[in-house]
Amino acid sequence: MSPRATGRGAVIGALTLLLAAPAGRAEPGAEAVLAAQPPDLVRTLLESKVVLAGHADASTQTAQGFVIFEQPVERVYRLLSQTTRQREYRPELETIETVRPLEDGSIDEHHLKIMFIGIRYRLRNHWDPAHRRISWELDPEFENDLRRVDGSWELFALDASRTLGVLTTKVEVAAGMPSFLQDYVTRKNLPGTLERCRHWVDADGHLDE
Numbered sequence: 001m002s003p004r005a006t007g008r009g010a011v012i013g014a015l016t017l018l019l020a021a022p023a024g025r026a027e028p029g030a031e032a033v034l035a036a037q038p039p040d041l042v043r044t045l046l047e048s049k050v051v052l053a054g055h056a057d058a059s060t061q062t063a064q065g066f067v068i069f070e071q072p073v074e075r076v077y078r079l080l081s082q083t084t085r086q087r088e089y090r091p092e093l094e095t096i097e098t099v100r101p102l103e104d105g106s107i108d109e110h111h112l113k114i115m116f117i118g119i120r121y122r123l124r125n126h127w128d129p130a131h132r133r134i135s136w137e138l139d140p141e142f143e144n145d146l147r148r149v150d151g152s153w154e155l156f157a158l159d160a161s162r163t164l165g166v167l168t169t170k171v172e173v174a175a176g177m178p179s180f181l182q183d184y185v186t187r188k189n190l191p192g193t194l195e196r197c198r199h200w201v202d203a204d205g206h207l208d209e
Contacts, residue, residue, distance in 0.1 A: 030156035030164045041066070050194045061172070065194045067165040070202045073157040076165065077132045079205050080153055080197075083108050083125050088207060089196035092189065104128075107139050114184055117177070119145045132156070148172035167194065 034042055037053075044051045049068040069076045079085075083106060087093045092112045100107040105125040112119050122139035135152035138144050151169030158164050169190070173181045200207050 026159060026164075027157045030158050033156060033164065033166060037066070050191070050198055052191050052194065062170045063168070063190050065165075065167040065190060067167070067194055067198050068158065069163040069165055069198060070161065071163060071204070072161055073132055073155050073163040075204070076163040076201055077129060077134070077155050079201050080155075080165075081125075081127050081129075081134055082205075083123075083134075085205065088205070089200040090193055091196075109142075114181060114189075117181065119181075121146050121149060123149065145174055145177070146171065147174045 034045075037045075041051055041053060045066050045068060050065065052063060052065045071079070084096050084098055087096055090112075092114055093110060094113055095111045096108055098106045099109050099122065102124075105127045107122055107124050109122045110120065121144035122142040123136045124139045126135045128134070132155040133152060135150075137150035138146065138148065149169075149171055151167065154166045154168075156164045156166075
């Protein structure tokens, strides 16, 4: 049997285990997302419920994470759209507050500290409940300490009580800031952030209680 056939069989087997649940069937979108991933990624996701994939070019760190939440998709969307609660699972955030509510989202100001370096920026959040998608980018009207921050959460029902979350994020530091910051924010810090976010969502946003 060819390696390609073996890999395809592994993905099918992993998907069968992952999606087999008495509570209901996965959405076609969830099946398609998982079927498009490498076999090793799907196996890791099945085992640990969090996996990070991504690449970096010369100036921008791009990362993609996959999370299995033990909550219904509508509940996951509602929790993640409460953007100012990110401090509950992002310890590097010193403060976050909504400075302007919008019809389809909000503008939030973030203050964080990484390795004794203070960073301030504002994100314009977009909420799309019909497609269970949350996206964000830097507010161009604010003097941000980062050159680029954008990304999204896309959520898919695995069954009636589980959700597949796909996080995509890109970070580019501003001129004069240490280049290691963008690597830290994505590749080094993101796995822990995703794991804490998963526990927070699975606990229905009540980790400290």
